[in-house]
Amino acid sequence: MERITISLDDDLLEKFDLYIQDKGYTNRSEGFRDAIRHLLSHSDELEPQDEECIGCVSYVYDHKERMLSSKLVETQHHHHGIQTATLHLHVDESNCFEATVLRGKTSEVKAMADQVTSQTGVKNGHLHLVPIKPI
Structure with a gap:
């Protein structure tokens, strides 16, 4: 697993923190991992048509x-x-x-x-x- 650093606007981070708290995530990292999985699974460019x-x-x-x-x-x-x-x-x-x-x-x-x-x-x-x- 690789550790990364990202920068977010304060308002966006506040909304994200409220979202992950409401959904029951125990930490931001798991929330970001799920958000990235969701984004990638809904991306037509990365979606193999024969899968x-x-x-x-x-x-x-x-x-x-x-x-x-x-x-x-x-x-x-x-x-x-x-x-x-x-x-x-x-x-x-x-x-x-x-x-x-x-x-x-x-x-x-x-x-x-x-x-x-x-x-x-x-x-x-x-x-x-x-x-x-x-x-």
Whole structure:
């Protein structure tokens, strides 16, 4: 393990200290290590597209949008090899929330998430990727 020195604005350090205290970190070093791991795991430049990952694509959509439910189910069937589970929630009379857990190569997981979130009627969507191999 290597020891480094960094300089931070007082306000930024104060916010970081409050954050790590709230999250239960015992020291700054572990907080910084987790922050760097998080940054690197969410960096497209460092993300090998052929590595295995776990992903969760979550999205809100208008279930009254013509044919959207059928298109979403069709997309899930088309990518049946990487889909592991889906949670469906009725938010109100028009909106549904779904979270689909995926496992596969990063490129495949991203492709399915993009195909889902780009559908007309999907209001908001986000893919959370977690690499299986440690960074």
